[in-house]
Amino acid sequence: MADVETYIKDLKDSIIKRDPNQPEFQEAAFTVLDTLKPVLKKHPEYVKNNILGSLVEPERAIQFRVPWQDDEGNFHINRGFRVQFNSAIGPYKGGLRLHPSVNLSIIKFLGFEQILKNSLTGLPIGGGKGGSDFNPKGKSDSEIMRFCQSFMTELQKFIGPDLDVPAGDIGVGGREIGYLFGQYKRLNGFQGGILTGKGLQYGGSLARTEATGFGLIYFLNALIKDQKDTLKGKTVKISGAGNVAIYALQKAQENGAKVVTVSDSNGYVYDPNGIDLDTVKQIKEVERGRIKEYADKISTAEYHEGSVWDFDIDYDIALPCATQNEINEDQAKLMVKDGAKYIAEGANMPSNTDAIAVYKQNDIIYGPAKAANAGGVAVSALEMSQNSERLSWTFDDVDKQLKDIMEDIYQKIADADAEYGLNQDYQAGANIAGFEKVAKAMLDQGLV
Numbered sequence: 001m002a003d004v005e006t007y008i009k010d011l012k013d014s015i016i017k018r019d020p021n022q023p024e025f026q027e028a029a030f031t032v033l034d035t036l037k038p039v040l041k042k043h044p045e046y047v048k049n050n051i052l053g054s055l056v057e058p059e060r061a062i063q064f065r066v067p068w069q070d071d072e073g074n075f076h077i078n079r080g081f082r083v084q085f086n087s088a089i090g091p092y093k094g095g096l097r098l099h100p101s102v103n104l105s106i107i108k109f110l111g112f113e114q115i116l117k118n119s120l121t122g123l124p125i126g127g128g129k130g131g132s133d134f135n136p137k138g139k140s141d142s143e144i145m146r147f148c149q150s151f152m153t154e155l156q157k158f159i160g161p162d163l164d165v166p167a168g169d170i171g172v173g174g175r176e177i178g179y180l181f182g183q184y185k186r187l188n189g190f191q192g193g194i195l196t197g198k199g200l201q202y203g204g205s206l207a208r209t210e211a212t213g214f215g216l217i218y219f220l221n222a223l224i225k226d227q228k229d230t231l232k233g234k235t236v237k238i239s240g241a242g243n244v245a246i247y248a249l250q251k252a253q254e255n256g257a258k259v260v261t262v263s264d265s266n267g268y269v270y271d272p273n274g275i276d277l278d279t280v281k282q283i284k285e286v287e288r289g290r291i292k293e294y295a296d297k298i299s300t301a302e303y304h305e306g307s308v309w310d311f312d313i314d315y316d317i318a319l320p321c322a323t324q325n326e327i328n329e330d331q332a333k334l335m336v337k338d339g340a341k342y343i344a345e346g347a348n349m350p351s352n353t354d355a356i357a358v359y360k361q362n363d364i365i366y367g368p369a370k371a372a373n374a375g376g377v378a379v380s381a382l383e384m385s386q387n388s389e390r391l392s393w394t395f396d397d398v399d400k401q402l403k404d405i406m407e408d409i410y411q412k413i414a415d416a417d418a419e420y421g422l423n424q425d426y427q428a429g430a431n432i433a434g435f436e437k438v439a440k441a442m443l444d445q446g447l448v
Contacts, residue, residue, distance in 0.1 A: 002047065004037050004040045004041050004047065005037070007040065007047050007052075008033050008034065008036075008037060008040075008052075011033060011052055011053060011056065012029075012030055012033065014053075015029055015030075015056060019105070019108075021105070022104065022105035022108060022109075023105060024105045024106050024108075024109035024324075025105045025108040025109045025112065027109065027352075027353060028108075028109040028110075028112045028113055028349065029056050029112055031353060031356075031427075032112070032116070032431050032435070033052065033056075035425075035427065035428035035431040035432065036052070036431060036432060036435055038420040038422075038428075038432070039420070039432050039435060039436060039439075040052075042420075043439070045443065046439055046443070049443060051439045051442055051443065054442060054447060055086065055115070055435075055438070055439075055442070056112070058083050058084060058085045058086075058108065058111065059084050059085065059086060059087060060083070060084040060158075061081075061082075061083045061084075061104065061108070062081065062082045062083070062084070062158055063079060063080070063081055063104065064079075064080045064081075064154045064155075065077055065078070065079065065080070065154075066078040066079065066080045066132055066134065066147065066150050066151045066154065067150055068134075068143070068146045068147040068150045069146055070139075070143050071140055071142060071143055078132050078133055078134040078147070079102075079103075079132060079133050080130070080131075080132045080151050080154060080155065081102065081103075081104060081107045081130050081131055081132065082107075082128065082129075082130035082155060082158055082159070082164070082166075083104075083107045083108055083111040083128060083129055083130065084111075084128045084158070084164055085108075085111040085112060085114065085115055085126070085127040085128055085129070086115045086126050086127045086438065086442075087126040088126060088438050088441040088442045088445060088447055089118070089119060089124055089125065089126055089437060089438060089441050090118075090123070090124035090125040090126045091125065091126060091160075091161075091162055091163055091164055091165055092125075092126050092127065092128030092163070092164035092165070093114070093118055093125035093126060093127070093128060093164075093165050093167070093377060093380065093381065094110065094111055094114040094118075094127060094128040094129040094130070094166065094167070094169075094377070095110075095129065095130075095131075095166065095167045095168055095169030095172065096129075096130045096131045096132075096166045096167070096168065096169055096172045096176075096180075097110070097129070097130070097131035097132075097169040097170045097171060097172065098131055098132055098134050098135070098136050098169075098170070098171030098172055098176065099131070099133070099135065099170050099171050100133055100134075100135045101133070102131045102132055102133045103133065106131075107129050107130060107131060108129075109324075109349075110129040110169075110348060111127055111128055111129035112127070113127075113348060113349060113369070113370050114127035114128060114129055114377070115127030115434070115438060116370050116430065116431060116434030116435060116438070117369075117370040117371070117373075117374050117377060117434065118374075118377055118381075119433075119434040119435070119437045119438050120370065120371055120374055120409045120412060120413075120430060120433060120434045121374050121377060121378045121381065121405055121409065122405065122408060122409075122412075123378065123381040123382075123405075124381075125165075125377070125381050125384075128164055128166075129169075130155070130166055131169065131171075131172075132147075132151060134147055134151075134171075135171075136171045136176070141175070144175065144176060144179065145179045148176055148179035148180045148183065149179060149182075149183040151180070152179075152180045152183035152184050152187075153183060153187070155180075156183070156184050156187055156188060159194060160191075160194065161191055161192075161193035161194055161384075161387070161388075165193060165194060165195065165196060165380075165384060166180075166195055166196075167195065167196040167197045167376075167377070167380045168197040170323065172197075173197075173243075174197065174198075174199060177195055177197045177198055177199075178198070178199055180195060181194070181195050181198055181202065192387040192390075193384050193387035193388060196208070196380035196381075196383040196384060197380065197383075198383070200392075203383070203386070203387050204383065205379055205380075205382055205383035205386055205392070205393070205398055206392070206393065206394065206395040206398050207379055207395050207398040207399050207402060208376075208379050208380070208383060208398075209243055209247070210243075210247040210250075210251075210399075211247075211375045211376045211378065211379035211380075211402055212243065212244045212247070212248075212346060212373050212375045212376035213243060213244045213245065213246060213247025213248035213249070213250065213251060213321070213346065213375075214247050214248075214250075214251045214375060214399065214402060214403075215372075215373070215374060215375015215376065215378065215379075215402055215405075215406045216244065216248045216251075216319065216321070216344055216346045216372050216373055216375060217231075217248055217251035217252055217255060218251075218375070218402065218403045218406035218407060219344060219367060219371060219372045219374075219375075219406045219407075219409060219410055220317070220319075220342065220344045220367065220372070221255065222406065222407045222410035222411070223342070223344065223365065223367055223410055223426075224342065226410070226414060227365065229341075230256075231252065231255040231256060231257045231317075232255065232256030232257065233256060233257070233258075234256075234257045234258070234316040234317050235257070235258050235260060235314070235315040235316050235317070236252055236257045236258065236259045236260065236315065236316065236317045236318075236319060237259075237260060237261045237308065237311075237313070237315045237317070237318050237319070237340075238252075238259050238261055238262055238263075238275075238308075238319045238320075238321055238346075239261070239262075239263045239268070239307075239308045239309065239319070239320045239321055239322040239326060239347075239350075240262065240263060240264070240320070240321035240322035240323075240346070240347065241262045241263060241264050241280060241283075241284050241291045242284070242321070242322075244321040244346040244347065244373065244376075245262055245263075245319075245321035245322070245346065246277070246280060246281060246284065246285070248319055248321055248346055249262065249275060249277055249280065250277055252319070253274070253277060257317070258274045259274060259275045260272060260274060260275065260313070260315065261275070261308050261311065262275055262280055262291060262294070262308075263291060263307075263308040263322065264290060264291040264322075265322075266290060266291070266292065266305060267291070267292060267303060267304050267305035267306055268291065268303070268304055268306070268307070268308035268311065269291055269292070269294045269295050269298075269301050269302065269303050269304075270301065270302050270304070270311065270313070271294075271298060271300055271301040271302075272300060273300045275294075276294075276298055279294055279297050279298060280294065283297075291303075307326065307331065309326065309327050309331035309334065309335070310331060310334070312334060312337075312338060313338060314338050314339050315338055315339065315340060316339065316340060316341050316342065317340065317341065317342045317343070317344070318335055318340050318342070318343040318344075319343070319344055319345075319346055320343070320345055320346060320347050320350035320351065321346030321347050321350075322347050322350065323347055323348075323350065324347065324348050324349045324350060325349065325350065325351075325352045326347065326350045326351075327350055327351045327352065327355045328352055328354060328355055329352070329354035329355055329357075329358055331355065332351070332354070332355035332356075332358035332359060333358055335358075335359075335364065336358065336362045336364065340364060341364065341365065342364065342365045342366075342367070343359060343364055343365075343366050343367065344366075344367035344372040345367060345368055345369035345372050345373060346369075346372065346373050347369065347373065348369050348373065349369050350369065351366075356427065360425065365424060365426070366426055366427060367410075367426055368426060368427045368430050370430050370431075370434065371409050371410070371413055371426070371430040374405075374406070374409055375402055375405070375406055378401075378402060378405045378406070379398060379402055382398055382401060382402075409430075412429075412433040413426050413429040413430050413433055414426075414429065415429075415433070416428075416429040416430075416432040416433040416436075417429035420432060
């Protein structure tokens with residue numbers, strides 16, 4: 001049996017050889033593999049049975065064409081993807097992303113992360129991800145409907161309530177989920193548990209919209225409390241202005257913090273008096289406008305183009321809630337200069353590997369995405385439970401379960417950190433806590 005160091009090196013070499021043009025997937029896999037060495041040393045049976053070799057190879061990767069017609073009658077072809085990564089602890093669960101950047105590497109990178117994130121929730125859901133390189137921006141409702149119907153016509157062959165339950169992600173909100181569900185129903189009959197993030201009128205869950213943002217703050221509160229600290233009185237920098245950012249902003253303010261920034265893909269606003277939640281909701285949720293309009297409505301605010309992480313102000317907590325790899329090494333160094341003590345990730349892997357190294361070298365306490373933003377998939381799984389029971393729970397019931405799940409996630413990470421002597425390396429703690437459950441399930445089922 002190979003020693004752990006050799007085993008990890010050989011596995012990385014194999015990934016590079018098999019997937020040479022998938023840098024995003026390589027980054028996600030390598031980051032996890034390096035942190036699992038203490039577990040492999042303690043459990044040599046995982047090396048003997050090559051559990052990691054199975055873990056990094058999807059059980060199934062599906063690619064298909066998506067033809068659709070625009071309002072002028074022109075036909076377009078996009079690519080659709082669904083990667084069903086690991087079902088050891090339950091049916092595949094993960095979002096659908098509609099964005100021009102989507103390719104197989106991106107979907108595998110997100111799907112691999114989803115395995116451990118879903119494991120951390122404690123709920124019986126495996127890892128998967130999907131999407132298309134279709135760009136919904138600038139498209140009419142009719143064009144989006146026709147695309148979603150074409151996409152689901154093919155996807156429905158590979159999903160089911162006990163097999164694979166997709167949800168939303170970037171570019172897929174309530175409108176898109178509705179069109180996708182309608183097409184699935186047209187082809188297969190009503191099966192409420194086939195998608196999550198649905199409208200309340202046809203099986204959706206209360207608190208789903210708020211789940212990732214609220215969950216981020218519940219996780220952050222547990223982390224800060226363990227540091228004998230409090231969110232009250234802290235200055236917070238948030239990126240993004242979608243669901244995650246908006247509801248993280250709301251819950252942070254309810255806990256006594258002052259959030260001073262929000263952003264979108266063009267730029268960011270800074271309001272030293274604290275961002276006005278109602279104004280952001282009006283611009284983004286009602287008017288579907290750009291965040292620069294905030295500065296037109298609020299006299300104390302200023303708008304700047306570019307990344308909010310290049311903005312030099314003093315603050316205590318960073319909450320990246322926009323997209324992957326939005327923070328690089330230089331921006332992380334600026335974070336250190338500006339006095340940030342904590343970072344918790346609301347987006348999927350928003351910090352690149354160099355940025356994470358800066359956090360660790362400078363003792364910024366880091367809550368990784370697979371733990372901190374698991375609230376969305378947690379409530380998606382609770383939606384599945386409600387669909388199975390043919391019941392709808394109250395907002396307070398769902399929110400309480402969400403809070404309990406997020407606090408439990410932090411505790412699992414802290415326990416792993418203590419067990420393996422990781423010195424508050426919560427990234428490694430999250431990877432280990434998520435992996436151990438999946439690895440034991442794979443070993444028990446002979447999935448090697």
